[in-house]
Amino acid sequence: MDILSKIKQAGLVGRGGADFPVVKKWSAVAKALADKDAGERKCYVICNSAEGEPGVAKDGYILEHFADKVIDGMKIAIDFLSAEKGFIYLNYSYNKKLNKKLTALLKNSKIEIFIKPINAGYIGGEESAILNAIEGKKIEPRLKPPFPTTAGLWGCPTLINNVETFYNVSLATANQYANKRFYTITGDCPNEGVYELQDNLTIEKLLNQTKNYPKFIFFAQVGGNASGEVLNSSQLKRPVSGAGSIVVYSLTKNNFKKVIKNWLDFFINESCGQCAPCREGIYRLNEIFMKEKIDWALFNNLLDNLSDTSFCALGGSATIPIKSFMKNVYPQIYKKE
Numbered sequence: 345m346d347i348l349s350k351i352k353q354a355g356l357v358g359r360g361g362a363d364f365p366v367v368k369k370w371s372a373v374a375k376a377l378a379d380k381d382a383g384e385r386k387c388y389v390i391c392n393s394a395e396g397e398p399g400v401a402k403d404g405y406i407l408e409h410f411a412d413k414v415i416d417g418m419k420i421a422i423d424f425l426s427a428e429k430g431f432i433y434l435n436y437s438y439n440k441k442l443n444k445k446l447t448a449l450l451k452n453s454k455i456e457i458f459i460k461p462i463n464a465g466y467i468g469g470e471e472s473a474i475l476n477a478i479e480g481k482k483i484e485p486r487l488k489p490p491f492p493t494t495a496g497l498w499g500c501p502t503l504i505n506n507v508e509t510f511y512n513v514s515l516a517t518a519n520q521y522a523n524k525r526f527y528t529i530t531g532d533c534p535n536e537g538v539y540e541l542q543d544n545l546t547i548e549k550l551l552n553q554t555k556n557y558p559k560f561i562f563f564a565q566v567g568g569n570a571s572g573e574v575l576n577s578s579q580l581k582r583p584v585s586g587a588g589s590i591v592v593y594s595l596t597k598n599n600f601k602k603v604i605k606n607w608l609d610f611f612i613n614e615s616c617g618q619c620a621p622c623r624e625g626i627y628r629l630n631e632i633f634m635k636e637k638i639d640w641a642l643f644n645n646l647l648d649n650l651s652d653t654s655f656c657a658l659g660g661s662a663t664i665p666i667k668s669f670m671k672n673v674y675p676q677i678y679k680k681e
């Protein structure tokens with residue numbers, strides 16, 4: 345069976361958070377390459393190891409324990425596409441910890457490590473910003489389309505997959521893929537950590553299986569500690585979305601204003617400043633939120649503008665935790681605030 349059929353049969357989806365079918369992305373790059381004139385058929389492979397979302401640590405864990413498999417998955421992609429070169433776009437702190445090990449594993453391969461600049465921030469992990477970083481340009485998102493699959497590094501078709509995705513490609517190719525995924529669990533729970541378990545667990549089952557289901561009143565943020573959706577404890581019979589992370593918040597330990605302020609501060613710091621809705625909007629949201637009497641109508645209006653008009657997904661994702669908190673948790677718990 346060829347590699348695309350194996351990936352398709354395994355049902356692999358991207359594990360960077362978008363769940364995009366891997367076979368579609370690989371096929372799109374192969375097609376873009378085939379559409380070029382014979383002399384211009386150059387392409388690249390990038391392993392996105394930026395992992396900048398707070399509360400998500402599974403890519404670092406995979407690189408620490410299974411780097412050989414990740415590199416094997418990249419080599420399979422490079423062979424499949426006859427790519428010029430591969431890059432591991434590596435989180436600065438992971439590089440400090442793993443550079444020696446990775447460098448040894450990459451010997452005599454077409455793959456090199458590109459260290460994500462320390463000032464690249466959260467947006468430095470967005471796929472088109474990664475292209476800019478490697479090309480030495482300002483690290484900010486590009487207008488899409490064109491997508492990297494057709495016009496990526498130096499204008500060439502480029503396959504960008506996440507660490508866990510390449511790990512899964514390696515397993516699928518060896519007929520060892522067992523429908524598992526990695527989850528990161530953090531927050532007010534006794535057994536924080538990264539777990540490899542079946543990929544179809546509900547949030548509730550995952551918390552129970554890892555002995556993290558709280559005995560106190562709580563809410564959970566799913567998919568990342570910055571951009572993840574917030575759910576109350578009656579909404580946990582749904583699958584774990586995004587990058588597979590859960591943050592548990594005790595209602596008694598956490599003041600909701602501090603929690604929202606942390607989200608706003610994070611996005612103020614991480615906005616690349618390219619577009620006004622995000623650069624100015626999040627700043628204004630924070631300003632309104634810090635007033636003694638919050639103008640909720642204006643606050644909500646700005647949130648809608650932010651998700652509707654931001655240039656890249658970061659602006660919209662800044663609204664997800666706040667909107668879902670206000671919808672799912674605030675009315676139940678803080679009616680009298």
Ligand code: SF4
Pocket residue numbers: 467484485614615616617618619620622623654655656657658659660
């Ligand atoms: S939404 Fe705009 S300012 Fe915010 S990170 Fe994206 S491009 Fe930069």
